[in-house]
Amino acid sequence: MPGKVKPQRESLELVILGVLAEEPLYGYSIIKRVAARSEDAIRLTAGVLYPLLHELEADRLIASTWETVRSERAGEASAGRKRKWYHLTAKGRRRLSQRITAHRAFQSMIEAFFPPRADEETAT
């Protein structure tokens, strides 16, 4: 398992848009999805995630819908809890695409300065 990382805000935005590009998710499920996908290397804290989701929503990169979740033990009269599902908007999809392109370009540029790996050295 790779070591724990604390991603910067821009990286977090990329990660969140990335997981929401696959399917709509609610806050807690985003945390679990990111942890699972990164083999627990990226742990989003709820205190950072929820305000960021609201920022992305205000910026029209994601949109949300509400779902009422009724408890099994609660009676029929119970209003149930509300769960907020987020999904990517067209603008968010464009932003994600731009971010991925920029990230890959940056990564390849930086990698040009790395020494070759041991297996690459032996191959040459």
Add this chain to the structure above:
Amino acid sequence: MTTVLIQRDPPAADESPDSIDTWLAVLVRLLHVPKGQREAIRDEIETHLRERVRDLMIGGIAEHDAIRTAISELGEVADLARRFSLASKLRMRRTIMNVAILGVGALTVGAATMIFNGGGQPAPRPSVYESPVQAGKSPQGAAIGDMTLDAAFVEQELRYVLEFIAQAAGLDLVVDHRALDGGGIALDELITLNLTRPRPVAQVLDLLAAQLEHPFAWRAADGMLEVSTSEVFDRRNVVLASFDVQNVVDLIWSTSDGEDDATGRLESLIVEYIEPEAWTVNGGDLANVSVVGGKMFVKAPARFHGPIEWILGQLEESAAAQASRPARTRSALGAASNPLGVGGGRGFSTTMNRASSAFAPVVAEALSGRGGVPADSAAPPSTLLPTVEPRTTTALPSSGGGGAIPRPADPLTGSPAAPASPSAPPAKGPEQPAPVNEPVDQPVDDPTESQTGSGGGK
């Protein structure tokens, strides 16, 4: 979309009031966001906490510890509230932009309706607030308002466009780089603006600002074209004014079917419709409003006071219309609003006695920054400035010094003016407030010709 899902329940700890409820109550109190958003945030975070606690308990952690862990993962409650409040400010800015776009659409539809109704009765038209700048009647004389510009800019950096305009208008360009940087306004932004005929310089500047994601604001005065953010200009032009709102409060009280928070409703109305994010009640720090003793005190940028006056004028019209209804109707209304029949209370007769008062605000010279003269011509000087001179004008300390309140000098004797009482009746004769929208002479200490643009809002 709202769907209902039946969820398999956690082993326990899902219903009864507990430390999660207590923590949520604290969070909600600290949130500086509109009420609807506050409830939405509470619902979302509560659902998160309950589900997190459920998962931790399934993993073998005791309920008490699970709750503590789930809450601690959200961090410091004050910090979380602050983050939500910041996100909400961004949301409100977007909303205001959308409302502005819808407003233009509504006007277009209105024009089309008039065309189709051309042969028949004119359609009822709404009363629409028009700022002095929008209406092209800036009473400050317009340092550049009469000048026109005929030019085309194709992918030119904003800095060069501004330099060109300032030079063409014979003004020195003063750019507040720090404010622009802070406001996300880049001077190297490329501008394309193709004018097919000469346009007023003020309009050209507004069109330029509107091209940017974060519009700049400008001010033309004293031979300078200043470019900064609307927040900077607003802070320079904070005005404390009072409005006589007794009629309006009575109107709200008498028509709200038992609602006893008429002053709160009036304050909410003002905050809701005029740049909501600027008000302290919404987490802003530019404007404040309180209704006390039949007066509404507003400390806000000068340009806010025109729309406020207009809203109050609309309500005053309703109050006057009610006052002119037949006596029987009034009695019924009065009885409904004063079921105990106590004389001297908030009965409808009180409203009638005051139905003729105007909404010219009394302005205190609590202006920040530059000596206390509102230089922002976007405010309605025809109603604000004339009342500065005589009446109950009081100069307040520009910063909290705790000392005695300085009073403006008597313009004739040079000695301090008599103590001003907020409750003192308006002076008679020439010192009566000017009727709304009636042009009045400039005050003696009026700033030089100036015109300010906000670049189409925030």
